[in-house]
Amino acid sequence: MEINNLSVYYGDNEAVKQVSMPIKENKVTAFIGPSGCGKSTLLRTINRMNDQIDIARYKGEIMYDGVNLLDKKIDVVSLRKEIGMVFQEPNPFPKPIKTNITHALKFYRTNKKDMNEMVETSLKQAALWEEVKDRLDSSAHSLSGGQQQRLCIARALALKPQVLLLDEPTSALDPISSAKVEDLIIELKKYYTIVIVTHNMEQAARISDYTSFMYNGDLIEYGDTSKIFTNPNEQRTEDYLRGKFS
Numbered sequence: 001m002e003i004n005n006l007s008v009y010y011g012d013n014e015a016v017k018q019v020s021m022p023i024k025e026n027k028v029t030a031f032i033g034p035s036g037c038g039k040s041t042l043l044r045t046i047n048r049m050n051d052q053i054d055i056a057r058y059k060g061e062i063m064y065d066g067v068n069l070l071d072k073k074i075d076v077v078s079l080r081k082e083i084g085m086v087f088q089e090p091n092p093f094p095k096p097i098k099t100n101i102t103h104a105l106k107f108y109r110t111n112k113k114d115m116n117e118m119v120e121t122s123l124k125q126a127a128l129w130e131e132v133k134d135r136l137d138s139s140a141h142s143l144s145g146g147q148q149q150r151l152c153i154a155r156a157l158a159l160k161p162q163v164l165l166l167d168e169p170t171s172a173l174d175p176i177s178s179a180k181v182e183d184l185i186i187e188l189k190k191y192y193t194i195v196i197v198t199h200n201m202e203q204a205a206r207i208s209d210y211t212s213f214m215y216n217g218d219l220i221e222y223g224d225t226s227k228i229f230t231n232p233n234e235q236r237t238e239d240y241l242r243g244k245f246s
């Protein structure tokens with residue numbers, strides 16, 4: 001995926017300013033930067049979540065498999081199947097664990113046998129199967145926060161996406177649950193391209209291959225995570241990583 005000269009506006013506010021960067025296949029790319037710098041806006045633009053906001057508009061392009069995802073003719077429902085998203089707060093449906101997976105599949109599949117298989121496969125991929133296999137009919141809300149977040153990841157994986165967008169997926173979780181989700185992300189990148197917004201610098205350093213540092217809507221620096229964290233090109237990146245501002 002290539003983001004080319006992308007600007008995103010909310011009314012007159014240019015929240016993302018002419019950003020260009022690649023999103024590399026089967027790698028984890030982290031968006032970091034202080035609050036309000038445009039990380040979530042950039043992430044949400046990739047699967048057109050910002051279409052739901054009346055005052056949001058875009059300029060530039062996001063090329064994916066030769067198609068501009070910002071083209072008005074794109075079917076956003078199909079796009080979101082290809083490019084799934086998981087949010088900060090775990091948000092499973094108030095339904096049984098199993099239904100959380102099958103609900104989305106109903107829109108795309110007809111075969112019920114396949115559905116049971118997909119429930120198991122998705123929950124296994126999300127490293128949740130062993131914990132829930134005997135209680136698939138229990139409410140998703142009976143799960144812990146960390147389990148709920150892994151269920152949301154399983155729900156997104158059930159649609160067989162190619163790309164997974166994660167918006168601060170561990171910020172509402174305790175350290176043990178966060179560690180499980182981090183391990184899961186490292187495992188999932190074998191099969192998926194992952195983009196994560198995180199405020200947690202240690203997390204970005206641990207799990208991402210590439211890092212984008214944003215400040216005030218600008219992409220200040222993009223590169224290998226190891227380079228960004230040890231020897232960034234830009235003073236602002238270094239100052240941010242050293243905690244000189246937040």
Ligand SMILES: Nc1ncnc2c1ncn2[C@@H]1O[C@H](COP(=O)(O)OP(=O)(O)OP(=O)(O)O)[C@@H](O)[C@H]1O
Nearest residue numbers: 010013015033034035036037038039040041042053
């Ligand atoms: N729905 C919206 N309507 C209007 N302005 C918005 C909306 N969402 C975000 N913005 C503005 O866009 C800018 C970037 O916000 P965004 O949420 O993308 O930043 P962020 O880096 O993800 O912040 P945080 O780390 O606090 O989540 C901010 O000035 C914010 O006020």
